[in-house]
Amino acid sequence: MTLAVDSIKHLAQTACTIRMDIVEMLNKAGSGHTGGSLSAADIVTALYFHKMRHMPSDPKWPERDRFILCKGHAAPVLYAALARSGYFPLDELKTLRQFGSRLQGHPDSRKLPGVEISTGSLGQGLSVSCGLALSGKMDGKSWRVYALLGDGELQEGQVWEAAMAAAHYGLDNLTAIIDNNGLQIDGACSEVMCVDSISDKFASFGWDTINIDGHNMEEITDALDRAQAHKGRPTAIIARTIKGKGCSLFEGKVEYHGTPPSDKELEAALKELGGVE
Amino acid sequence: MSKVATREAYGKALLELGKKNPSVVALDADLSGSTKTKVFGKEFPERFVNVGIAEQNLMGIAAGLSLGGKIPFASTFAVFATGRAWEQIRQSICYPGLNVKIVASHAGITVGEDGGSHQSVEDISLMRTIPAMTVIVPADGVETAKAITAMGEYAGPTYIRVGRAKTEIIYDDSYSFRVGKANVLKKGADVTVIACGVMVPEAMKAADELLAEGISAGVINMSTIKPLDSDAVIEAAKGSGAIVTAEEHSIIGGLGSAVAEVISEACPVPLVRVGIKDVFGTSGKPDDLMEKYGLTANDIKKAAKEAVAKKPRKV
Numbered sequence: 001m002t003l004a005v006d007s008i009k010h011l012a013q014t015a016c017t018i019r020m021d022i023v024e025m026l027n028k029a030g031s032g033h034t035g036g037s038l039s040a041a042d043i044v045t046a047l048y049f050h051k052m053r054h055m056p057s058d059p060k061w062p063e064r065d066r067f068i069l070c071k072g073h074a075a076p077v078l079y080a081a082l083a084r085s086g087y088f089p090l091d092e093l094k095t096l097r098q099f100g101s102r103l104q105g106h107p108d109s110r111k112l113p114g115v116e117i118s119t120g121s122l123g124q125g126l127s128v129s130c131g132l133a134l135s136g137k138m139d140g141k142s143w144r145v146y147a148l149l150g151d152g153e154l155q156e157g158q159v160w161e162a163a164m165a166a167a168h169y170g171l172d173n174l175t176a177i178i179d180n181n182g183l184q185i186d187g188a189c190s191e192v193m194c195v196d197s198i199s200d201k202f203a204s205f206g207w208d209t210i211n212i213d214g215h216n217m218e219e220i221t222d223a224l225d226r227a228q229a230h231k232g233r234p235t236a237i238i239a240r241t242i243k244g245k246g247c248s249l250f251e252g253k254v255e256y257h258g259t260p261p262s263d264k265e266l267e268a269a270l271k272e273l274g275g276v277e
Numbered sequence: 278m279s280k281v282a283t284r285e286a287y288g289k290a291l292l293e294l295g296k297k298n299p300s301v302v303a304l305d306a307d308l309s310g311s312t313k314t315k316v317f318g319k320e321f322p323e324r325f326v327n328v329g330i331a332e333q334n335l336m337g338i339a340a341g342l343s344l345g346g347k348i349p350f351a352s353t354f355a356v357f358a359t360g361r362a363w364e365q366i367r368q369s370i371c372y373p374g375l376n377v378k379i380v381a382s383h384a385g386i387t388v389g390e391d392g393g394s395h396q397s398v399e400d401i402s403l404m405r406t407i408p409a410m411t412v413i414v415p416a417d418g419v420e421t422a423k424a425i426t427a428m429g430e431y432a433g434p435t436y437i438r439v440g441r442a443k444t445e446i447i448y449d450d451s452y453s454f455r456v457g458k459a460n461v462l463k464k465g466a467d468v469t470v471i472a473c474g475v476m477v478p479e480a481m482k483a484a485d486e487l488l489a490e491g492i493s494a495g496v497i498n499m500s501t502i503k504p505l506d507s508d509a510v511i512e513a514a515k516g517s518g519a520i521v522t523a524e525e526h527s528i529i530g531g532l533g534s535a536v537a538e539v540i541s542e543a544c545p546v547p548l549v550r551v552g553i554k555d556v557f558g559t560s561g562k563p564d565d566l567m568e569k570y571g572l573t574a575n576d577i578k579k580a581a582k583e584a585v586a587k588k589p590r591k592v
Contacts, residue, residue: 117341135346136345
């Protein structure tokens with residue numbers, strides 16, 4: 001099912017708003033992860049504002065689809081999506097990383113409604129997603145589990161333990177999305193530790209795979225629908241993205257992995273994002 | 278005296294718990310025959326998850342099952358559960374405060390012939406240090422079964438340590454186990470032995486022999502290492518004026534350390550720790566290893582005398 005042009009446009013506009021939230025809250029916080037939050041903005045928007053069944057007024061609604069941010073350092077994109085969905089007041093985004101805030105440096109499920117599980121230590125989220133999907137299967141539930149991983153995260157061996165298990169248990173209610181922005185803290189993934197052929201890797205572990213442009217809303221929503229239609233196997237969506245996407249100052253720049261926008265950079269970023277239709 | 282391996286008692290108790298509570302699920306990492314989760318898996322294959330040789334994934338999947346409303350019991354050998362998957366237990370289970378029960382078998386040196394690579398001498402220490410984790414070391418098969426049954430109602434991450442070797446049964450069915458509550462087996466005027474696991478029957482033997490030599494030694498089974506029953510420790514320290522701890526575990530970080538932390542702050546009295554002296558294990562028969570590493574009733578007796586000798590003389 002392809003979305004109407006208007007819906008696609010509307011989602012793209014929402015993603016732009018999410019990006020503005022991200023740069024604003026990171027600037028206010030004075031620390032945090034800019035690049036990987038921006039690269040995942042379109043994917044997270046498609047999930048929260050189109051694909052997932054969820055109920056912000058009842059975060060624990062039993063029939064909800066579950067989202068696990070395996071790459072927990074991209075917390076700002078999750079917080080923006082949750083706030084814009086109505087899980088908590090937008091104003092609270094300003095408290096990111098501050099003492100006493102529910103918006104911890106990495107997502108904390110004990111503090112913030114809407115966060116399914118605390119994450120931040122890379123490589124663990126896909127295992128948790130598998131266990132959650134397995135519980136859904138055991139109970140014959142129709143809700144789905146969406147796991148968002150970084151590409152650098154694939155260097156963690158545990159990811160492949162989980163990948164093996166997801167295929168073994170036929171977890172077709174699990175979709176993993178790889179934010180393939182090609183960069184990690186110390187440099188390009190290809191230089192630090194090659195994670196190439198991501199699609200082949202998952203396929204050889206028994207997954208269905210879909211390769212998309214992670215900034216093309218039509219491709220993202222279409223891939224999420226196709227993943228749901230696949231039966232008997234989990235699906236990995238490998239989303240080619242640009243780190244820092246949406247703000248040319250940060251795009252493809254490894255130094256913005258963990259650097260927040262300065263006041264000047266924020267101004268430029270907001271101007272650029274504001275110009276997007 | 279009859280003997281039962283605590284892992285056997287675990288397998289049976291888990292099956293019974295599973296019959297009563299449909300939310301109970303069991304996980305293993307290719308050691309289900311050894312940890313005895315196979316007993317549950319045979320009866321409830323749809324609630325049994327074998328993740329293969331992948332302990333990190335074992336803990337992550339257990340966390341996910343807990344998120345989905347299940348009560349997961351994850352089992353493997355203690356050395357792998359607490360060592361290989363320590364950070365998964367910290368980040369994916371304890372930090373989010375999930376209701377996952379980790380029941381690790383083949384703990385301590387009584388693993389025997391498999392040798393030092395498989396003998397966890399530091400698992401209690403590793404688990405005790407994680408915030409919010411409950412740590413239980415049952416003394417025998419009866420207490421193991423009672424502790425497992427109690428887990429059906431006890432919320433929160435919990436580590437339960439069971440063993441491979443058949444060990445003495447000290448309780449009968451009238452015993453009532455409570456998380457966080459010490460069981461005073463014997464009161465003593467001169468010294469109190471605070472023990473856990475297989476060292477509890479050794480402590481009982483030592484106390485009997487000490488009495489014949491004119492020393493009144495009390496024995497406490499401290500099966501919950503965390504949260505520690507500090508009141509029981511302080512009462513023993515005040516009542517007998519000297520403490521011996523006994524555990525089949527390193528003297529660093531386990532029961533001995535937990536007791537030392539309490540008495541040094543609340544009621545300083547002489548303390549002697551019986552345990553593995555900061556070394557790795559080796560292959561051998563469990564009884565020979567208990568002797569080699571100083572974990573017999575005799576070692577407890579010696580420690581008790583040493584503790585008594587350290588007490589300030591009454592003037």
